Amino acid sequence: VSGTAMRASQEDFENAMNQVKLLKKDPGNEVKLKLYALYKQATEGPCSIPKPGVFDLTNKAKWDAWNVLGNLPKETARQNYVDLVSSLTSSSKSSSQAKPGADRERQGYENLVVTSEDGITKIMLNRPIKKNAISTQMYHEIMLALKTASKDDSTITVLTGNGDYYCSGNDLTNFTDIPAGGVEEKAKNSALMLRDFVGCFIDFPKPLIAVVNGPAVGIGVTTLGLFDVVYASDKATFHTPFGHLGLSPEGCSSYTFPKIMGPAKAAEMLIFGKKLTAREACAQGLVTEVFPDSIFQKEVWTRLKAYSKLPPNAMRVSKQVIRNTEKEKLHAVNAEECRVLRERWMSDECINAAMNFLSRRAKL
Numbered sequence: 393v394s395g396t397a398m399r400a401s402q403e404d405f406e407n408a409m410n411q412v413k414l415l416k417k418d419p420g421n422e423v424k425l426k427l428y429a430l431y432k433q434a435t436e437g438p439c440s441i442p443k444p445g446v447f448d449l450t451n452k453a454k455w456d457a458w459n460v461l462g463n464l465p466k467e468t469a470r471q472n473y474v475d476l477v478s479s480l481t482s483s484s485k486s487s488s489q490a491k492p493g494a495d496r497e498r499q500g501y502e503n504l505v506v507t508s509e510d511g512i513t514k515i516m517l518n519r520p521i522k523k524n525a526i527s528t529q530m531y532h533e534i535m536l537a538l539k540t541a542s543k544d545d546s547t548i549t550v551l552t553g554n555g556d557y558y559c560s561g562n563d564l565t566n567f568t569d570i571p572a573g574g575v576e577e578k579a580k581n582s583a584l585m586l587r588d589f590v591g592c593f594i595d596f597p598k599p600l601i602a603v604v605n606g607p608a609v610g611i612g613v614t615t616l617g618l619f620d621v622v623y624a625s626d627k628a629t630f631h632t633p634f635g636h637l638g639l640s641p642e643g644c645s646s647y648t649f650p651k652i653m654g655p656a657k658a659a660e661m662l663i664f665g666k667k668l669t670a671r672e673a674c675a676q677g678l679v680t681e682v683f684p685d686s687i688f689q690k691e692v693w694t695r696l697k698a699y700s701k702l703p704p705n706a707m708r709v710s711k712q713v714i715r716n717t718e719k720e721k722l723h724a725v726n727a728e729e730c731r732v733l734r735e736r737w738m739s740d741e742c743i744n745a746a747m748n749f750l751s752r753r754a755k756l
């Protein structure tokens with residue numbers, strides 16, 4: 393694989409890394425070694441670590457693949473990595489069956505349905521049997537969908553849920569998938585993932601609207617403070633049971649919630665896990681407007697279609713003027729929340745709470 397015609401940007405490289413995580417088919421060991429080697433070369437330069445022993449087969453194969461790249465420049469390695477991923481994703485797309493309406497519906501997501509119509513990109517969480525709980529794969533899919541939407545020609549972007557829930561928060565089975573490196577490694581990687589995930593909401597450049605079709609829990613609630621507008625069905629509820637789960641706030645809610653509703657109301661939600669009805673959340677400023685469930689979809693989409701016809705550049709610029717004064721602060725808050733959570737995830741309080749839910753001894 394070679395690529396000299398164009399230079400891949402850091403952003404192309406990061407998108408390619410996300411796409412690798414979403415590959416449906418295992419590309420095989422040879423390709424995985426090539427990806428590993430190009431990644432190392434692109435990020436660290438030529439291989440300079442000691443050669444592993446002959447019996448350390450996996451690390452020796454990785455070392456060989458990296459070492460063989462010699463002095464290949466970092467930029468070329470980055471471009472080759474992007475080209476290789478692109479060849480993998482295009483071959484998997486052409487082998488999957490095209491669905492009717494695929495021009496408007498972007499396929500390739502396992503737990504999202506992403507559509508673009510009338511200037512609106514709609515990202516729908518699509519795991520209704522699990523109440524749209526967000527699995528690790530879904531965190532990556534949502535990041536990719538947001539990054540793609542930020543660059544497409546739609547004027548506004550909507551996040552919503554399929555089924556009776558908007559989102560039941562973090563998928564608690566994420567606590568069971570512990571890698572060989574143990575719980576510390578899992579916590580470290582999860583903190584990085586969470587920081588990137590919330591970062592996508594902080595940096596989203598166009599109007600971002602939440603259409604909260606039903607109850608929202610945990611990270612499904614906290615990230616609402618980073619949306620521009622939140623419409624809710626009167627069936628929706630808003631619950632951040634961090635205390636019950638041995639957790640602490642994320643999604644920048646430790647900063648946005650006190651700002652939106654005042655410190656005392658925010659503390660009741662974030663420390664004591666008080667669940668709000670849609671009308672309470674609206675009275676406290678977290679929700680823009682509540683609609684009776686029977687007319688929710690019709691009313692909201694009529695309004696959004698009208699908004700999507702407003703001049704796109706004016707909407708973008710207005711959003712950025714509002715957001716830019718806060719951006720640095722939000723990123724700092726996000727980093728600190730993730731640092732604290734990394735410790736929390738390894739605490740007995742948190743592990744016991746997750747295990748109680750998973751062994752069906754507890755529910756919210």
Ligand SMILES: CCCCCCCCCC/C=C/CC(=O)SCCNC(=O)CCNC(=O)[C@H](O)C(C)(C)COP(=O)(O)OP(=O)(O)OC[C@H]1O[C@@H](n2cnc3c(N)ncnc32)[C@H](O)[C@@H]1OP(=O)(O)O
Nearest residue numbers: 522523525560561562563564566579582610611737755756
């Ligand atoms: C070291 C490890 C670190 C790992 C960290 C990962 C990164 C995390 C970063 C983000 C952190 C965010 C914090 C949060 O979001 S906290 C909130 C977490 N959510 C919950 O606690 C909700 C748990 N769910 C419930 O209490 C109930 O399911 C419900 C939502 C109140 C709905 O109750 P119900 O009676 O109407 O429906 P139920 O039968 O329970 O659910 C249907 C099936 O869906 C499954 N399910 C629902 N929610 C979740 C969930 N959050 N995680 C996993 N599975 C969920 C439920 O188990 C049912 O499945 P099944 O039919 O029994 O198989």
